[in-house]
Amino acid sequence: MKILYTAETTVHGGREGEARSSDGNLVVKLATPKEMGGTGEPGTNPEQLFAAGYAACFQSALMLVARRQHVDAGKSTIVSKVGIGPIAGGGFGLEVELHISIPGVDHETAEKLVEQAHQVCPYSNATRGNIPVTLVVEN
Incomplete structure (x- = not known):
């Protein structure tokens, strides 16, 4: 890299x-x-900072993949929820929920764009296989 x-x-x-x-x-x-x-x-707190960073990064990835397909995702919004709690064996773990809305884009297209953004976003790549990340398309 x-x-x-x-x-x-x-x-x-x-x-x-x-x-x-x-x-x-x-x-x-x-x-x-x-x-x-x-x-x-x-x-x-660190969870709020992580939530803000992930949401901003994911939205940029979403706009990038949408632009490549000539889809306007400029009015999209991402609500990022980062949970923290104890895990088995001691210590603490995180989980993430991203709620994505892309006004003016049909649900099927939005789901495809979100999945592609999930492959591009550095936060998604860093968390994949490490913590639960749930993507909720709200179109």
């Missing part, structure tokens, strides 16, 4: 700290959700 870009962030304080990108464009306060024992203080 030829690397085209490398993102770099530094985190201090774990889930109760801060994340900052090397270029300064991303600076976020991190906070553990109440559901996981957090205080409820304002802040994001």
Whole structure:
């Protein structure tokens, strides 16, 4: 693989700290959700960041494969849900649900585009076989 870009962030304080990108464009306060024992203080968490990254990446892949087929997916939306919980043997695992809507595109075409995007998207390729990923086409 030829690397085209490398993102770099530094985190201090774990889930109760801060994340900052090397270029300064991303600076976020991190906070553990109440559901996981957090205080409820304002802040994001790794699961929200992963959900945002996956959704943005998947939508770009979707628009790419749609454009190649002369289909307009510019008004598509992706709702990404990332769940975290304990797994057998200790530790924690993730699962992902992507809800995809492509207005103006019939359901069969939307399903084909979503499956093709799932083959192109780097997040999908990274998670494939590692965590459950469910794709829900809502056309």
